[in-house]
Structure formats: structure tokens, C-alpha cells
Amino acid sequence: MPKGALVIGGGVAGVQSALDLANAGFKVFLVERGPCLGGRTSQIHKIFTSMDCTG
């Protein structure tokens, strides 16, 4: 099995890195310390829309 990449941190940056790698066909392990993705951005109400916006 081809080796994947590890992304540490599931905030917007981590999610973006993971999506870019995954969309390029690589396996990605996304490790987030908290219970869900989104990081600080999820707490910002005015610009945050949905995870879809990064895809």
C-alpha cells in the first residue's frame, strides 16, 4: 500500500492540507487533538460557513 501523509491539526489549515493531498490521490491521516475538525475557525461566526467551502 502506498505510504500516506500525516497531518497534525484539524483546523482550516490542516483540513485544507488534507483535502489537497487526498484530492491528489494520496492517503492522509488527519490527527486532531480535539473531538472534531474546524479549529478556531469554527468559532468565528462571521466568515465560517461550512466545511464544504474548503472543498
Next chain:
Amino acid sequence: MNSKIAKAIKDSKAYLCMECGKCTGTCPVSRYNHGYSPRILVNKAIRSGDLNLLKDKNIWACLTCKLCDERCPAGIEYIDLTLTTRLEAKKIGEQALCSHGGAAQSLMRIMTTPELEQKRLDWIDQTLKTTQNGEVLYFVGCLPYFDVLFSDINVNTLQAAKASIKILNRLGVTPVVLPQERCCGHDLLWSGDMENFEKLARHNIREIKKSGAKKIVFSCPEGYRTFKIDYPKYFNTDFEVEHITEVISRAISNGELKLKNLKKVVTFQDPCRLGRHLGIYDEPRKAITAIPEIQLNEMARSRQRAICCGVSAWMNCSTYSKSIQRARLTEAKDTKADLLVLSCPKCEIHFQCAMHDEKAGEQAKIETVQLVTMIADALEGE
């Protein structure tokens, strides 16, 4: 066979068709839409079952411009057959492709609501004298709605209404204008919706009767035709109806209207309803030429031979409509006229729409004006 259709075939003299195809050769739609032929539809009506006819999409393509009727050597009244066909087709759930998502039809059907309290008279300002009760009524039609619906293509059909009232005022008439007037039902009728046409008609008749009006003046030829031909067919009406060009023409003859000069070359578009449907060709020309210094250049095809503006009853607007419009506008332009004089709000909307698009060439662009507006503007003392 469906008895209504059978009767329509009989009434329209469809059996007389000698299959010469003159209609198809004449038809503006057939010129571009090679799949469309009045003759074939007539023969479908005569020869095959109802469904074959009623489910044919082409029954909706006809502009009901009556050009074929004008030319038919057998004297078939094709558009009457078309009307019945559509009424019957509608009953089995068939319908045309409605323009603007059917917004116009929705508007009309909403107007069947008896308790509706429209706010449709905001445009009547201090300079216009109107009344609630009186002898003469001016029928506005759907113009207030059109101007909103077509705000993106710079139409101002209400100018014609204002101009009409102004002219009536000048003639000493303070017309009744109904705040709760409804659509005349023309478009619903021609798209086969008898049920709602009837509701609108009933409402209008009742409102008009309440106002005490005996005579109704129209600037819209469709309303005029509907009141003149269609309402009496179904309802008991005893109004006198007149088109504003008739009023103007008579006033000019009587010397009641004095007009300023306008040094312009103009050409005139005969609306199908006014022209071929009701035979009014001279009155508008008389009105136009009453303006001193104006020069009227007729288009190659005018009067009985005039070509339709391309769409009727807010349906089946298509690439063919566009071609008809382009050709007609080019024809207007070819007269070397500065102005294309119109006498129907639909003509204005359809031609403006055709000219609005970026690909419309210069050869098909011409300034337009409503006849009534032109006359009102030319009134002395304005």
C-alpha cells in the same frame, strides 16, 4: 371526435383546405421553424384523432397573427381552429412553454382572486384626470405589471396609458380608471385557459358595470380585441369599445386636436390584433401623419401584410421569435426611419427584448415609440 373540435373544424371551414400550403409559405414562424406548418395541423385536425393533434407541441407555436387567414385561398379561419385546439389541449393537461417561468400567467391567474386589492395605479399623477364613475372608461391593461417584470430591458409601457389619459383629458373626457381592474384574459384565453379567462372577464364586466361606463377606450390592441370579439362570445356585454387610435383619428378629423410639428422619419408596426384581427389600419396612419412635418415610410410589408412582433401570450418564445423580430426590425430600419412607431405594449416589449441583447446587430436596432405617446407629446401646449 371531440365535439368542440368538430364544431371548430366546421366553423373555421377547415374542411375546405385544398392543401396548397400557402399558409406555410406565408407563416412567419414556418419561415424559420421548418418543423412548423399550419397546413399539417389543419390536416391533423381533419384526418387524425384528437390526441395526435392535441399533443402536438406545434399547436402552441402559432402566433395567431392571422396572416395565413389573410392569404388562405380557401378562406379557412385557422386561428379560430387554433384557439379551440388549445382550449381542448389544455383540458388534457397540455401546455405551452411559458416565458419567464410562467410568471405572467401566474400574475393573471392570481388576478382571478375576487378579494384582491391591487396597488396598480401609483403611476397616475396630478397631471392626469381620472374618475371612479363615468361614461367613458380607460382600460389600462397589464401595463403596470409589465414595467416591473421587464424592468431589465428598459420598457415603459405605462407611458402609453399616461398618454391616452392625457389625450382623453384634452378632449374633455375624464375617464374612469378602475383600481381593481383585472387582466382582460387575452393571454390566458390564447394559451387555452378558459376557466381563468372566464373569471377575469366576469370580474371586469362586473367592475365596469359598477362604474357606470358605457364606453371603453383601449390603448392595448389585445384588450380591445378581447372586449370586442371574445367577451360578447361568452358574456352578456353591451359596452361600446374603441381603440385610442380611433379616438385620436376622429378628434383630428374634428379638429379637436392640434399637434406640434415633429421633423422625423417614422415607420409604423401594425399590431396583429389591431390590424388583421379588427381591420384598423387607417386610423393610426391618420394619427401619425396628422403631425406636421412628420414623414411616414411604410415597411416593405405593412397593413394586411405586416409581420407580427414574434411572440404571443407569453409562450413559446424561441429562437424563431428572435429571427422574426430581427427580420422585422431590419425591415423597419430599411425604411430609413428614425423611429419605429408602435401601437401595442407587447410589440414594445418584444422588440426591446430583441434589441437588448449584445449580439443584436446595428441593422436591427431602431428607436421605438408608442403612437399615443408620440401624439400626446405633440399636443400643442405641452
Next chain:
Amino acid sequence: MDVGRHPNIEIFANSEVVGVEGEAPDFKVKVRRKSTFVDWDKCTGCGECPTVCPVHIKDEFQLDLSKREAIYRRYPQAVPNKFLIDKRGSPPCRYSCPAGVNAQGYIALISQGKYKEALELERRDNPFPAVCGRVCTHPCESDCKRKDVDEPLAIAQLKRFISDSEQELSAPSPELNKEKVAVVGAGPAGLSAAYFLAKRGYCPTVFEATDHPGGLLYWAIPRFRLPEIALQRDLDYIKSWGVEIKTGTALGKDLSIKDLQQDYKAIFLGLGAAKEKTMGIEGEDLQGVSLCVEFLNKAVHDPETPVGKRVAVVGGGNSAIDAVRTVLRLGAEEAFVVYRRSRQEMPANEEEIVEAEKEGIKIHYLTNPTKIFGEDGKIKGMECIKMKLGEPDSSGRRKPIPIEGSEFTINLDMVIMAIGQAADVSFLTKEEKFELTRWGTFAVDPDTLQTNIPGIFAGGDAVTGPATVIEAIAAGKEAAESIDRFIRGVDLKADRKKKEDRVKDEDIEIPEELQTEKRTTMPLLDLEKAKKSFEEVAQGFSEEQAKKESDRCLSCAGCSECLECVKVCEPNAIVHDMVDEFVDLDVGSIIVTTGVDYLDPKEASEYGYKRFKNIYTSFEIERIMSEDGPSAGELPLGKQLKEPLRFAFIQCVGSRNMRHDINYCSRICCMNTIKDSLVLKEHYPDANIVVFYIDIRAFGKGFEEFYNRSLEKGVKYIKGKPSKVIEDGSGNLVIHYENEQGHSGQMIFDAVCLSSALIPSRGCRELAGVLGVDIDDDGFYKNMEPATAPLESTKKGVLVCGCATGPKDITDSIAEASGAAVKAACFLEGHELPVEKKEIEQVDVSGPPRVGVFVCHCGPNISKVVDVKGVVEYAKTLPDVVFAEDYTFACSETAQHQIQERIAEHKLNRVVVAACTPKTHEMSFQDSLTAVGLNPYLFDIANIRNQCSWVHQKEPEKATEKAKELVRMSVARVRKLGPLFMKELSVNRDVAVIGAGITGLRCGIDLLQRGFKVKIIEKKELSGGLVRHLSSIYPSFRKGRNIVEKLLDEFTSAGGELLTSTELVDVTGYVGNFQVKVKSAKGETEFTVGAIVLATGSELYDPGERFGYGKYPNVITNMELEQKLISGEIDDIKSVAFFQCVGSRGDDGNPGCSRYCCQAAIKEAIHLREKGIDVAILNRGVRVYSKGAERMYRKARELGVLFLPYDGEPEITGADKAEAVTIPSPDIDADITIPVNLVVLSVGMVPAADSGHLSELFKVPRGPDKFFLERHSKFGPVETTVEGVFLCGCCQFPQDIGDSISQASAVASKVAALLSRDKITLAPITSTVIEEYCRGCGRCAEVCEFRAIELVEKENGVFVAQVNEALCKGCGTCVAACPTGAIDLKHFRSEQIEAQLEALFEG
């Protein structure tokens, strides 16, 4: 694609990287998956569990501003959308309980009024709630955290409450079918062992020597403390589990160990400690001297038991108090206690002592009997000695020491010795060789309680000596576990559940707003009545009291393990004893994006955060102003505003502050404050908003305009840092600051927001240690070089990006993240192979619709509210519906299979599922359809959960009606749906980059490394753009030219093709297939590429004749200065003035900030200053924000560079040359004139002259500032609206080098993702044109932002619209624009939507 569902992404949430070994590309990583206590494979995120959770603790998502349950998900849209349980350890009450009774749990349940459940929970660990609620020594209360606030909770009394409130005994009467076990002794230990064995299915028989079970509880505790009825309730409950009790059967007399061994698989000995101790003093044999238990045995059951008139009870335990109170009730005139230590050491329960004292009982502390004396063999009195307390003894209590010569005598006629019992099991050793301790108790294994004889276990007082009831219960429970293991033949010790650690004190939340509230006092029996009767004294809590008391609980451990969630969890996902898991991963590279935390503003104590109300951090304001926030979008001011809101922002709280050791700008706070000020203005239009700032750093795209907007809205900006914020006593906040005149001023506000500094995320240093990468001086991850290698850490294969390397906004973080991805990809092998698709025979759908409707219960989620069966029956009546049925979970595999079968069986060609939102399972249902050959688009979901049952929980009838309507609408829609098919587009895998500046080169190199062919097209002769002409770059001071040459070398040696002096002639085609035509001296050539990158940079503002440029030879631009610095022509310069913002932030040139110039000027100033040249920088606020820049700024100031604020145009004087510069400085009330012999204009960046042409060529729109417009300002900074055309660097907006480089890599990443497949699959939901009806008017093309529609000429003058499916995004705005109805959006066709409307209103 959504990150949560991407097949290539495996998410480890709630996890930490704990170990990394090896080198790139062979890292071995260890990840700890912290236990979530919810099986995420099963959790559906339905949200039932928090509705029953009784615990309410701070919600960190709302920044502790509101509460959440212990079982929670961070926010409703969380990905993964799963719940987890917040467990922080064992709560103090539970931890201190020998039997581990879950007090927090049942207290939480009491607070919810769930008494039955509370009792059930209690009985999981303790079968004696009635007993323990009365007589337990409750160590739980001693450790209750509430005592730190006011007083501990009345835990035992609450326990009694739930026992008392049991209306009818719940009698489980299970079937016991396992082995037989003998229990000897029906005291609490024995009965408890029997109970726990029975619960495991064993058949326990209890042998009791006396004629009544209960041991001392029955025999020795007086009824006024433990009424028989209470004890009986517990005994009945135990018996209801099938425990058989044989009384009057004594071991050693009626039966032997041997007998038992023969008949039973295992034996538990709970023999108690029956032997009473004596004092061992003279006179104990006198008549009138009794042993305590012996006395109570009689007195408890015989109210006529004779007692003396004056009675002393010796001892300090509960038995002593019991005895003395009993004596009183039996008619003694005076009864008192003699105890050798002080009250503090007294082991009896506090409430017992208090009650006794109330009853008039005296306790003589520090008094010890020395002898008893009497007459005629009858007691007359007792001699005692006074004691004092010495050093603590082995029990931790201070040891009493007699005070010599303090003897005194008391006259008595009765003494009861209550100084304790001892176990005596020696009688058993005659028969068996039991090992005993020196105290005569059983010697047992402390963990397993097994005696030296296998299969024989012992516990309770017989092992420990006299101890408490609860300890005995604990022993019985433990023994049951051992016996179970013994019988099953499992090792007695291995993996035995250890006692969970106590929750750490710092993890216990004590809410700031907590009001102190004393412990609820237990109502007592009227004193006079109590003294005379044996009626129970403590009356028990009323329901109200119990509720009030339970509300005092602090929920120390988070989750109380009340197990209510387990009951409601339909998919059985909750696993309360889940443990952490470790996972090993092999990876090729690592990207670190650990983000930031913010400084606790309490550290800047002068601003009063948390000391005064209405002072918030900017993050808190963010939550507060959100409608989903803690106060639904309103400021929780706690007062009525009489005047417009007064609100202040204080910037740089911690940032740019040596005192906090934060030597950097936090970069986002200015913009954030501006945004918040606008949000506040929206909400409070009249608000007076003041921002206290040092520099407004609005340096990004559109930022300056945003700043100006806030100025227009009336936000006031005051330069300066307030000295303090205080509260004036009436709730107003007073800010002390220096006003514009330089005087100390005060301003009053209703609320204040502190823009707290962003600091490295918690644990970042530890993780850096694990990863083996360096941390920079500011505590962030160090990158190789901020400008040219911003994404590389100090270790190969480990990339760092986003706020992990320093604060930055979303736009920059997103760009960096993509950039890091392409770098990480270079260490990875191969792409995943596409999954082979099977050919399936397609269902013919041409006939009339045959609709199947499948209605989901979603467990109780839908069916609890909506009458699902009713919906099914209704669906059957709808037109074209030929089949309908319901499923518990329609999304389950079995249900999906069944749906597939139904499709075949009933020849269905349309499917409606009425269930949850299509966002959750639409795709899986579509897959089901595909699997049986039915086109997946002949399907619709009626959202009867999220948009019906969940939001109408209280109106089941109406909700059912609505569900029917929704189904009717779906059926109407699905009847009109047609099949849609995916299309594929082949792609060319070459890339054209336009522009050979450093951005273009970087992007090219990254793409080459990823294996793509790259052509760079540069119109100029030389590559390298502006950077080539820089003497050096900040903050590394490397030469610009060297950087360019190195990049160029890398590019060409990697096989890149650089076409210089080449013009773009034409571009046609679309994503995957662009035809590019270029022209150079060699002539025109054309080639095909799959993607195009615009890296065309920007130009520098031409100052024309402004600022004396052109007039004076010594007025030059900063680029000209760079040339001088390179050539060294600066020897004759003595004094330099820099003019900042020339052609930036104004109407001429760039309306925004040019972003690079402040930092560039400082760099240049340092160069000059180091050569001894005087430098003044005339600025409009110093905007240094990039990594290391703030330090550079400080250095410049240290070197003596003058920073002078100015506005407007400074006056330059001089004849042929500029000789002096004068600027008005109102703040120091003077005009400053500086002599200069060089003026440097820091010119802004403006869009390149040909950007308009390029915009037309590529159809890439430009923004109002004329720079190219990106796809999304935050989430799509490098994409354009044209698929396949990307942007990076200064053509999008001015950037500094580091940001440009990051964007270059980001683009490479996007291109690589796009071109990594041979084919692009196009989503089938696109617009479609019926040419016949198209007027070719072009209104559709006009509204399409994605340039997906083109007008094509069919024949002379006839145009029709054509949709490029590769570009169409399926929004349908073109449909709205079309006048004729010629264009329609597949799957959302007008007739489909109209059908829904018609169906909705037909009912």
C-alpha cells in the same frame, strides 16, 4: 468533497501524536486515540444522549460562556459528527468511597427528578442504600469539593432520600443458573457478596448463625437511627435477587468448611468482628459495667432494658453515641460520653454527635477512665484522668497523653464500654489451616480477598477488624469479583479493574458565578419526643430539599456515569469503560498545522479581565455576537441600556509587548476588531465604538477599504494604549488613556473587548520535541527561512504551516496549507488506483413512473414524534406510488438491501426515502440504486427528521401531517425526475505558468517535482521579476539576485521550460484542455495544457511628478535605492527621509495597502543606519506583520531610525536638490524639519498594465482594485472562477516574498490535485439548453460567474447559448435569467420544483 467523507482521508479526532521515529520518507508515528466513551462506528450523531445527561458543565466551544452536557459534540455541524463523553477522572465522592459508589451520578439524577434511576445507579455498587443513607460514615462528604466553596453536600442524606422515595420495591427476580456459592455471615459483607454474585447469575446461599440477617445493622444499631423497616427494605431487595439466607445456621456448629466445600464452588466468609474489647482496667467485672454491643443487642430489641440513672459510655465511635442515646431513651437521668481525645478526632459521625448533644448528652473530651470502683460488686463510680494531645500516631490522629495528677472521679451507676470490637476466627483453625494475622483476623490477599485456601474468600470485619458498613460492602463486592473469576478459572488478578484516578483538583470547575449556599439541614424529630422514643430522629429530605441539595453538586468529574445516555442510545454506541488506544502509522511526510491559542488577558491584569463584568476577549465577542452563541447574538450586559451602547476595543493586549515576551504582531487582531466593530454597528446602530490602537495594520486585500468602511460607519480610532480599565461601582467601565492632546483622559464604556495576543498553541513545544523540529524565538515552529522557505520546518519531510509558524489570517493559512500539501506530496509514492466498476444492467425507466416510498424511523428520532406507519399508509395513496414501507434505520445495510430487493420486486423506477437530511445519506442511497441498475438521480429524500420530527417534537400530530406533506412533495418531484449521467473529460497534464518572477518559478519547481511538465511564459527578457533587483530581502538579508538565480537553476535542472521574451497571443479551451498560443522572436507556436497559472506579478507605482520626483535628482523611489545599495553609490549620503504609502492607501495607485513597503523601508533603513547614515521614515502607521518583522522594526529603532507620523504631502525644500523635509507634527505642537540629501519614495504596488488584457484573455474577473479576483477571499485565495486557471503572488494583490512563495506552492498543490487524474469527472447537475427555445440573448452568459455559457452562432446571425459542462457549477442562476425557459438546471428543473409546490399546496 467534504473532508469527513473523503475516501482518502482517515480522521483521528480526539487523538494525539505521541511518538515519531525515522526519517522522511519513512516515518513511524504513534498516535494515541483518547477514549471518547462512544463507539464512533455506531454513533449516528442523532443527539438523543445530551437530552438525558444531567451534567451541565462549561462549554469550551462557547468559550465557557455557556454550559453543555457531559456527553456532547463541540457544535452541531462538527466533523466527525459524533458524540463523546467528558470524563475527568473519578469524582472525589466516588473516589473516597470504599465501595466506589457513584454519588455524583445519583446526585445528578436526583437533580433531574429521576429518583428511580438514581436508586438503580446506587444499587449497582451498593445494595444497602437505606442503611448507608442513615448510618454510613460517608467519607464521600469529607472529600466533597463543595466544601471549598461552602459546605460539602449531604450525600448520605440524598442517598437516603432516593431509598425512601422508592414506592414499590423493584424486584428483579432473575434466573440464577450458574454455580452455587456459600456465604457465611449475613452481615453487610456477606450479604453484599451474595448480592453481587447473584447479579452475575450465581446461586448464593447465606448461612447466618443468628436468627435474623443483617449482622450488627440488625443487632446493634438502635432503631431511632436505623428503623427496622429501612433495613428490611435493603434485605428484601437483596433477597429479590434470589439470594437465599439460612438463619440459625452457625459455622463450626451446624456446618463445617468441609461440608461447604463439598456442595459449593466457592466460599465467602463474612464473619464480622464479634468479640468486644474491654478497657483492661480495674473494676470491669463490677455489676453495671457492660459491653456496648452486648448492651445494644438487648436494648435495641427490648425497650424495657434496665439502665442506670447516671450512665457513662466510654468511647468515641458511633456505637458509643448509639449506646448513650439509647440509655437516655431507656430512662437514665444523666448519660454522658467519656472520650480520650478531642472532638476533632472523634470517629462518630458529626451529625450523630450533634444530635446527641441536642438531646442533652455531654461529652467529656480528653478524658480517659483509669479505674472503675464500686461497692458490693456494684459499680459506684469511675476514676478518669485528663489527657492532652501529643504527636500524631499511626492512624494520623494526635496521640492522647495522660496529664499526670489530673485524676478525678465521677459517680455512676452504669458504665458502657464502647471501645471497639475485634474479630475472632480462631475457632475455624481447628478444622482448616487458615492463615491468620496477629490480630486474629484472616490473612487474605489484599487484592483478591482470597485466604490461603483456594476458593475460600473472606472480607469485612473478619479481615479488617472492626470497620465501617461501607467497607464491608466494598469487601463483599470485591470478593464477588474474585469468586466469579475463580469459578470461571480466570486469573484472579490479571486486568482486574483498577480504581480510577481521582479527578485532579485543577480540573474541577467551580463556576465564577457560583453563589454560596449552605448545606440543606435534615429535619429532625421534635427533641422532647425524640428523647423519649425510639422513633427515627432524622426525618429525611423532602423532595424540594433533595432537589435543592443535589443542585449544589459541582459535577467534579464531568460525566457522572449515571448511564442515562446508555438507555437512550438506540445504536448502543456508548461504552463507559472504553480505554485509550494506540495506533501505529507509516507515513512519508508530516504536515504540522497546530494553530494558535490566545493569551489569557488576565495576564494583562490592568485591563480587569474577569475582575469586572462585560470585559471580553475578541474570541468571546465572536461567539457572543453569533446567533448560535451563548446569548443568541446579544451582548449579555446584564443591564438595560438607557443610552446608545458604548463599546471599546483595546488592541495589542499582549502583542508587541516585551513585558509579555511577545515580540511579534498578532497580525489578525486589527482586522478582527474592524470586523467586530461593524458587526456591533449592525446590531447596535447607534453604538459609540472606540478602538484604542498603536498601528492599524490593515495590510491585506480589501482590508484598507474595510477599515475605511468602519470609519464611515463612525467607529472612532484613538491611537494609544490605555493604561487601565476600572469599574466605577455602577457597572460602567472606565478606560484611562492618553488623549489626542497628550493629556491623561478617561472614557466610560458599557463593555470592552480586549484583542488578546495569539500565542503558540498549548503543547506545541512538546510536539516539536516528539517531531524533532525546532521552535523559534517566539515559541512557534521555526521555518527554514521565512521568506523563501516558509513551509519547511528544520527537519526534512516535516512541513509547517498556518498559525503553527506564527499568527495569520485564514486566507494566508489556507494558501500555506495547500502549499505544504504539495511539498508533503513529494515524499509520497504513487496514487491510489481507481476502483473498478462492475457493469450492471440498467433498469428501463422510460415507462410511467413507479414510485417506491421508504420511510425511516431513525430509531426513535422520527418515530417518537411522527406516526411513521401513518406516513407509509398515506404514501400508498399518492399518485404513481406502487409500494411503501418503513424501516427502523433505512440507512442500515440490511434496510438498503431490502430497498434494492423492493426495487426489483416491484419494478420501481423512482425512489423516495423519507428520513434524515440528504446531506447525510443521499449518497449511500444513491449507491444502493446504482447497485441495482437504477439511475441514482431517480431518487429524492424527504427530510422528515432534521426538518420535521426534530424541530416539532412537541406537536406530534402536526409533525405527522407535515411529514406526509414532505413525502407528497418528494413523490411529486421524483415523478418528474429523469436519469442523469456522469461525464468524463480527458485532461492534458502539462501546465503553463504565466510570469517568471519568483512566484512563477517557485510554482513551476513544485509542479516539476510532482512530475508535471511546466512551461513558464515570460514577456520580459529576464526572469526573476522585481526580486532580481533587490539588494537584499528581509528578514534574512539575502541578496535578491541570488535567490532568483537559485530558483532559476532549480527550475531548469528539474526540466522546466522557460520561454522568455515571449508574448501570449491567445488562449482558448477550458479546464484540462487549454490551447495556448505564444509569440516570440522565433515566431508563433501553439501548445496544449491542462491548467494555467497566472503569476504575472504587479508593477510599482509611478509617482510622476509628485513629491518632487523628477524635479529633484535626489528624490528617488525605493527600487532606485535598491540599485544604489547594490552598486554601493551611497557614500555621499548623510541623511535620508523615506516617504511611505506613496501610491498606496489612496485614490491614486493602489486603494489598499501595498503590504511590502513598511518592512522594505525598515530593511533599507537598517542598511543605511549601519553605515552611519541618518534615517527618518515618514509613515502613516507602521505595518510590519510578517515573521521576524517586529523584531526587525525594534532593531531599526534601536539603531536610531526615526519614525515620524505624517499625513498628506510633506513639504520638500531645496533649490536644485531636495535639502530639507518639513512635516507638521501636531502632537508635539511643532513642525519638524529634517535636513536630507536623499528622499526615498516607498512606492506602492499597482496592477500590471496588461492585467486588463489578461483578464479578458482568460476571462478571469478583476476586483474593484483591478487586481485579479480570487474564487473566495478566505477559502479559495489561489483559485479563480474559471476552472483550471489559478492565481498566485502579486497579480492577486501585493504580497511580501514569503506570502508569494506560499501561494506559489499552494497553486502547485491545486494544479497537482486537478491534473493527478487522467480524467475529470463532471458533476451531472448542470444547466442544459433547448436550442429551439433559445433566443441567443446572452442573459444567461451574462449572469454566469463561471463563464460556463457561451453564445455560439448557429447560422447567419442566429446565436444559441451553449453550456460547457466542465465549467458549470449547477447554481441555476442562468435559469432565472432566461426569458423563454430555454435553459434549465438538470435535477432542479422548473417543472420539478413546480411539481413540489403544487403538491405542497394541493392538500
Next chain:
Amino acid sequence: MKQSVKKIKERSDHSTVQRSKETFEPKIVAFCCNWCSYPAADGAGVSRLQYPTNIKIVRVMCGGRVTPSFVLKAFELGADGVLVATCHFEDCHYMFGARKAADVHKVTEKLTEMLGIEKERLKLDWISSAEASKFARVAREFTETIRKLGPSTIKKKLDALNESIEDE
């Protein structure tokens, strides 16, 4: 005959009054865009935010897809209220779709006003996917507004009135 007309009229008046005061349940359709307001409505469910059952959602990909004809059609068919909910301008998935929706809305608003439909019956609002509470609030408030307004006059059920005029 006149009597019968009167009767019908009375009956219908009476029923109108009764419906508005006691049992009137407004029929409201909400056009929600796929990316913001539809997920917001889902989110309201996830958070169990309660609102009246009167609102039924029709999902469209983008608010810019909602033409005057959809709104008019809804009123024609008997809607008592129509809500169009889109993304906020700055979060629009299609960049400018929400703005276009607002433009189209202006036209629709003018038409409905002209028709005498109370302007409170048609509402445009911007609800992002994260604003579940806003969705619930808007749903509650809008339903309340419509409830207070009473039933829309455009009801097919009153057609009987029309039929009988002929006989006058």
C-alpha cells in the same frame, strides 16, 4: 339567486374570520439554498430548535435560482407566506448568487405588492449554514407574522363567488 350569493359570501367571510382567529394554520413555503440555509435548517434540527410546522422547505441549489415565477406560483397555489433564504453575500457558494437572489427579489416584491399581497408575506433572508438558531428564529417569527396577517386572499376556495356573478 342574489340570496345565494350573499350566503356564499357570508359563509366565506365567516370562515375567513374564524380561520384567522382560531384555527388558521398558515401555509408557508421556504426556498432554501443548498449550501447555507438548507443546512442551517438541518442544523436547527440537530440542535432541536423548535419552530412551527407551517414551514415547508423546497431545496434549490442557489437562491439566485428563485425566480419571480416560483414565488408567484406559490402564492397562486395558496401560500400564505413565502420565504427565500440564501447565503450571506460574502459566503455565497456561487460567489454572487445571493446578490442575484436579492436583485430578483426586488422585482418579485414589486409584483406582489402591486397585486395587493401584503409585503410581509414575502421575505428574503440570509442564513449561513452555521446559523441554525437564526433559521429557527426566522421560521418562528415569519410564521407568527403570517398568523397575525391571517390567510392570504388568494385562495381557490373562494371561487364559488365568481361562478355566481354570472347570474346577477
